[in-house]
Amino acid sequence: MKHLYPILMFVFLSSMLSAQKNPNLAKTPPMGWNSWNRFACNVDENLIRNMADVMVSSGMKDAGYEYVVIDDCWQVSRDKNGVIVPDPKRFPSGIKALADYIHSKGLKLGIYSDAGRFTCQHRPGSYGYEELDAKTYASWNVDYLKYDWCATQGIDPKLVYPKMSAALAQSGRDIVFSICEWGSSRPWSWATNVGHLWRTTEDIVDCYDCKTDWGGMGWTLILDEQVGLEKYAHPGAWNDPDMLEVGNKMLKYNESQAHFSFWCLLAAPLMAGNDLVTMSDSTKSILLNKEAIAVDQDPIGVEGSKKYDDGDFEIWTKPLQNGDIALILFNRNKHEFQFPVDWSWAGINGNWKLRDLWQHKDIGTTADWKSFAIKGHSVLFFRLSKIG
């Protein structure tokens, strides 16, 4: 028996090593659109095509949005060979035809499954079908998989996520792997070589600071849970605070603007979650803010973090390429206040040029500004460049 140990060890180690993600993807946080926040199960191929069309015509594609992701409910059953079957009423042309259409627009297609026996909407999950499903998605030319965590009683995430990751990496196609395990087993501590992004919390809901009985949260509560996770993010491996609610019903303009600013500062995946076809000009002005997106997509890939918090007033910063710094001043309270700012609270010394990323203009230097009036539930979002 003893002489078998080295062999068993070798087999175990090589299976661990091969259970690694495709290392060449998501060097900056993935950007795109996902159907869930706005449409839930009400998805079909026409909707997905329309979203792809608008992603191009609205300028989103030029701004960097790339993945069109169909979330839950596209699948209905498995055939006699175990192959997953798309809903024939909602996706009569099949997923491959949809992928071809999306690719003809210069975009990429994402799809959704679940590490358990069922998806969260009780559609077939991938448990026990990981390799077959990865091969099927690759044969449909799918580019991105969001992999959920429902119906997983008794299943170890540290085994099943690597299993799907390896299956995707070996599928012969570049497929981004988005782990959606809600942060339950602290995936930031084990998923660096498994996924390109991992959800850090329960689902976002369309509000500023509400909490649902099933654990859904408004974006400010999700923001609070990102504190301390920044050290785990880097190019190819991102914390995912969930998809955007910008342009949905409940957030006011300034709240949406603040939500988007923070997701950019966090180097979060930017997955629009609204109806792109009917979006207003003000929603567009948020989703298409290229200076904000440049903060999110900054090539050094450092996630921003909180530097100051007095309960109502917070300061967050994110280091950028060339020594620039992105900085958010956040008034969490609903009333407007004049906040004194000592730049050293954010670790900023010396004189820096201040560019306002929502007004799109330079507003002087840090030496010029000792306080700011900030409306309730709003941010000021700056890019700082060192002078001299």
Ligand code: GLA
């Ligand atoms: C879970 C996920 C959501 C969404 C739904 C779909 O709740 O966290 O993002 O994918 O399932 O059923």
